[in-house]
Amino acid sequence: MDIFADFSARIAKALKGLFPDAQNIDTLLQRATVEPPREASHGDISSNVAMVCAKALNTNPRDLAASLKEVLSSDQDIKSIDIAGPGFLNFKLADHVWHKVLAALLEAPDDFGRSNGGSGEKVNVEFVSTNPTGPMHVGHTRGAVFGDALASLLQFSGYDVTREYYINDAGAQVNVLAQSAYLRYRQAHGEKNVEIPAGLYPGKYLIPVGEALASEFGDALLDKPEAEWLPLVKPRVLSAMMDLIRHDLSLLGVTHDKFFSESELHKEKMQGENSIIAQTLESLREAGLVYQGTLEPPKGKAPEDWEDREQTLFRAKKFGDDTDRPLIKSNGDYTYFAADIAYHRDKFLRGFNDQIIVLGADHSGYTKRLQAAVKAVSEGKASIDVKICQIVRLMRDGKPFKMSKRSGDLVTVSDVVGEVGRDAVRFMLLFRRNEATMDFDFAKVKEQTRENPVFYVQYAHARANSISRTASKDMPDLDISEAALQRANIALLTTESEVEVLQMLAQWPRLVGAAPRAHEPHRIAFYLYDLAGVFHGFWSKGKLDPSLRFVNREQPELTKARLAMVGAVKQVLALGLGVLGVSAPDELS
């Protein structure tokens, strides 16, 4: 039950009643807003309809507002309407409106705010997609958490979401990986003077892979030429790396529905049949989007090895990219981008007109060509929203954290999760807009104080639970079962503090409806912080004024009503934390 959507409909109806002959009202109303005003003194709901629609209806905002006020003031749910400023309509609502919201919440707690805004539409969210050459390091964490939370958010809102991971297992670096693993294999056979040369992957995580190869193949690979051992080693090391990555993802609580392998795009499916990439390029060719030509060298930093060469290009510029893009390397292989076009065509052919991809800041330059590719392969039917996660700076006590890259031992996901815990990592990374850079301070994230938003929100949930425990201890005869609280006389909740909490709860449906449309999970985190704030605030008032305590022996009915409200707060916190993939503990350790 979204009261803002509800009143938006009432206003629309009133407007149509006033102008039965106007045809364009629905389009006009798209620009109108019905929202909680920033300033509490402006009422509970505020709308700019009169200002937005006046001109087209041949009137002026204040007159239109006055007419609307007259029609709407007969509504029993509206306590008063003020016309303010240039023509705002400010509504004060009757308390029973908030009670109805609470009742709806108590009746279907798990579905509160769960809209059908997505109406089952298929969305593909591609995220993480790190190269399968080692365990995940911190740099990938933000994208992983963001993508996962965004996917959950969309699901909450009724989208049919597929979480997808693109495995870059076709490029040259996977061969390098296999070579590195092969050297570890030789070491596993006791060859002491085998060194991992520069340019290969020196990480220790390949040692067990080498050992596994040794126990599987014995010494059979030692004397074979690379052309023979490579096809044996490569799939095994790749699968071992994906196991590592999946393990790291599981530490973060991230799961994917589909892992798509780049090498599938290069394969000739059947004898003589073209690969998916070849087919894709063929269809682009037919559409006149591929040509032979030359590119301008990049300006500003004239590279010495620039070779003005004719190559096969995709007309990305036609779809808004800055330049056309090469499809075939000088050695005849497809470029990474060529495969990626084929991949996104595949997504489109699988029914995803609505695509999202989460990338790190270092790939932000890739955005336009990707959008161009999706437009081209779908003939404009599909689009992709590229969400860039900005850099995270690791800090310790306010000082930047030095990472040594040389040894191949970067700070990994498991290091971070191991030190601060999954909940803190996830919440902190989501407590910021994705396009803003952020500092991640280990010390601060572990603090158990008000300054730590993870703690603050989880504590609110635990406190809600603790209040119920106190109630059953202090008032053992009171029936506070879920069923009993559903029947509680919530009309007793009329103090300012109570209404404030109820109003906050009433915003959840609106928020969790808008955040997925904007692809912005951070809004959930900020909302939870605010909700926790009003809830903690209420609790504190009870310290000074015993009449505001949740549990009140003299007033069992009021206690029940308040416990129903506390349960509702707990529920919304749990729903929100659930969307973020953060646990909602009943007790804090």
Place this chain on the structure above:
RNA sequence: GGCCCCGUAGCUCAGCUGGAUAGAGCAACGGACUUCUAAUCCGUAGGUCGCACGUUCGAAUCGUGCCGGGGUCGCCA
């Protein structure tokens, strides 16, 4: 040099796709509380929303141009 992101209180950041006198936490200042329900509470002060034009009833938000910080720039993925 091109492109992308950022610039809002001393600090860290929100600002709900154009709304009203721009918000929160921390820090600062002034009080309250001494454990009554679990990790204090209330108040005060603090702003040229980087700068300048423009769009309109109305701009932190949209457009253009600058300034500053970060990222990135054919045949790496």
